[in-house]
Amino acid sequence: MDDKEFIVTEFIGKVGLVKLNRPESYNALNLQVLTELMESLKELDERDDIGAIVITGDEKAFAAGADISAMADATTEEIKKSAFIPTFSLIREIKKPILAAVSGYCLGGGLELAMSCDMIIASTKSKFGQPEINLGIIPGAGGTQRLTRSVGKVVAMEMILNNRTLKAEEALSLGLINAVYPVEEFLEKSMSLAQDIAARAPLAIQSAKRAINQAYELNLTKGLDEERDLFFDLFSTQDQKEGMKAFLEKRKPSWTGN
Ligand code: CO8
Secondary structure: OOOOOOEEEEEEOOEEEEEEOOHHHOOOEOHHHHHHHHHHHHHHHHOOOOOEEEEEOOOOEEEOOEOHHHHOOOOHHHHHHOOHHHHHHHHHHOOOOEEEEEOOEEEOHHHHHHHHOOEEEEEOOOEEEOHHHHHOOOOOOOHHHHHHHHHOHHHHHHHHHHOOOEEHHHHHHOOOOOEEEOOOOHHHHHHHHHHHHHOOOHHHHHHHHHHHHHHHHOOHHHHHHHHHHHHHHHHHOHHHHHHHHHHHOOOOOOOOOO
C-alpha cells in the first residue's frame, strides 16, 4: 500500500482516503496512476476494518483527464489493446461505497472517474467537463453514458459536443453531485459522510450499492427481482437480526458485518 508513486493512502477511522498525487500535471491519469489507484481500492475493499472509501486529488485538481501525452500517437489497434480502459473499469468491481471528493479541475477521464464513484462531494472551486471534443475524440470511459444518465440528454450534449463546463453549483442543481462546500471544508465533509456510511451495517450497505447500480444495467422487472433477492439474502445475516432487535429494544444496534 505504501510503495506507490502516484497514490497516497491514509486510514482515518473506518474510511480509506485515497489521494491522487501527480500535481505537476493536474493528476492526469496514465496507466501507472490507474493501476496504483485500482490496487489501492482493491486492498481497501478487502479490509474488514474499512467501511467506505474516499478518492480525492488536491484543491486545484481532482484529475484533468486521461494523460494526453500517453495516447497522442496511438493507433486504433494500439488504443484497443491498451490496458487503460480495462484498468479504469476495475472500479466497478469494488463492493464498498466510494465517494469522490472533488476540487478544481474534474475533466475528461477525471469526471469519468468521479462518476464511477458512488457519490460526489465538491468544493466551490470545482469545474466539471468532458473536453475530449477539443482533442478530436469523445469520452471513452463512460462519459457519454454516465453523464447523460446524471444530467440528462440536452446538458450532456452541450457538455460533450461543445465543451460546456459546469461550476459546482450548476453541477449540484443538475444532480451530478451530492453537495458543495467551501474549499477548506470539502474534504472534511466528504470524510464525515464516508464515516457515517462506514458505521452502518456493512452487508446491507454493499447490497444497497449493488442494487442501485443494477438500476443502470437492468430493466425495471429484472431490477426489482435483483433487489428482492438481495433483500431476502439479508435475512440470513446477524446484522439484520441485530438491527431489528435493537429497534424493538429501543437501543442502538451493534453491527458486526456478519
Ligand atoms: N494530460 C497530460 N497532461 C496534462 C493534462 C492531461 N489531461 N492536463 C494537464 N496536463 C499538464 C499540462 O501539459 C502541463 O504540463 P507542463 O507543465 O509539463 O506543460 C500541466 O499539466 C499544467 O497544465 P496547463 O499548463 O495546461 O495548466 P492551465 O492551468 O493553463 O490549464 C487545464 C489547466 C485547463 C486543466 C489544461 O491543462 C487542460 O485543458 N488540460 C487537458 C484537459 C483535457 O483535455 N482532458 C481530457 C483528456 S482526454 C480524456 O480524458 C479521455 C478519457 C478516455 C479514457 C479515460 C480513462 C481514464
